[in-house]
Amino acid sequence: MEIVICPKSETAEWLTAKLISDRMKSKPDITLGLATGRTMEHVYAKLIAEKDDFSRVKTFNLDEYIGLDREHPQSYWRYMIEKLFAHVNIDLSNVHVPDGCAEDVKEASKQYELAIKNAGGIDVQLLGIGRTGHIGFNEPQSSFASRTRDKVLTQTTREQNKSMFEGDLDAVPERAITMGVGTILEARELILLATGKEKAKIIAQALEGPISSMVSASAVQIHPLCKIILDEDAASELTQADYHRRSFAIDPEWDAYRDLVMKS
Ligand code: GLP
Numbered sequence: 001m002e003i004v005i006c007p008k009s010e011t012a013e014w015l016t017a018k019l020i021s022d023r024m025k026s027k028p029d030i031t032l033g034l035a036t037g038r039t040m041e042h043v044y045a046k047l048i049a050e051k052d053d054f055s056r057v058k059t060f061n062l063d064e065y066i067g068l069d070r071e072h073p074q075s076y077w078r079y080m081i082e083k084l085f086a087h088v089n090i091d092l093s094n095v096h097v098p099d100g101c102a103e104d105v106k107e108a109s110k111q112y113e114l115a116i117k118n119a120g121g122i123d124v125q126l127l128g129i130g131r132t133g134h135i136g137f138n139e140p141q142s143s144f145a146s147r148t149r150d151k152v153l154t155q156t157t158r159e160q161n162k163s164m165f166e167g168d169l170d171a172v173p174e175r176a177i178t179m180g181v182g183t184i185l186e187a188r189e190l191i192l193l194a195t196g197k198e199k200a201k202i203i204a205q206a207l208e209g210p211i212s213s214m215v216s217a218s219a220v221q222i223h224p225l226c227k228i229i230l231d232e233d234a235a236s237e238l239t240q241a242d243y244h245r246r247s248f249a250i251d252p253e254w255d256a257y258r259d260l261v262m263k264s
Pocket of ligand 1 (some may be wrong): 021035038039040063118128129130135137157
């Protein structure tokens with residue numbers, strides 16, 4: 001686990017976009033795992049500005065609300081089209097978002113897993129983190145071995161996401177279809193981005209607390225290639241922050257990014 005603490009949220013978003021862009025340059029037919037949420041909007045805006053070639057890129061989104069069809073303004077399909085896909089040369093037949101309106105959710109989940117497998121697995125999985133410590137919509141006590149399936153959302157998550165539904169809690173779906181923690185852990189590389197003070201406590205629990213299904217994001221601790229990109233606010237409750245700052249200043253892996261991050 002490598003933790004990078006950026007001076008500002010904008011730098012953290014830029015670094016995340018840059019890492020993805022660089023992975024795309026070295027593997028033009030890369031399979032990306034994508035995330036949604038307010039944090040990622042800024043990443044996608046910066047990724048669009050990189051003007052990369054998406055023509056051979058395949059994508060798999062983490063999750064979708066159950067009951068919202070693709071055209072629903074708050075569906076994650078629509079989010080992805082608006083925030084990223086409409087602005088790049090991606091072939092929409094290479095795009096995968098779980099089907100929130102599938103008649104048979106179990107079967108749709110099985111097919112989603114199969115599609116990931118047939119694509120050769122996910123090269124890089126982008127992750128945000130919810131207030132409950134969820135990655136995707138893996139709410140507390142999701143098994144670390146879980147696969148794509150439906151999940152009931154906690155009230156905390158529904159409250160957190162209601163701003164995207166014009167503040168109307170009743171409009172926020174009760175359930176979602178999400179990749180499992182086990183599915184996520186199989187990606188070859190994970191990049192988790194968190195910004196802002198409201199993420200500080202859960203980030204400290206996920207990264208420095210015990211590995212526990214009570215905090216799904218703590219599963220990243222057992223992934224062999226995982227980068228955590230934070231701003232100062234999100235990192236503010238980490239006890240090991242100074243070590244991570246020093247490591248970023250010295251580790252040759254960050255040579256190409258260091259100046260831009262530090263000068264921002
Ligand atoms: C939703 C998504 C998560 C995302 C989280 C964080 O709940 N299912 O994948 O990480 O939002 O959202 P935000 O970036 O808006 O804080």
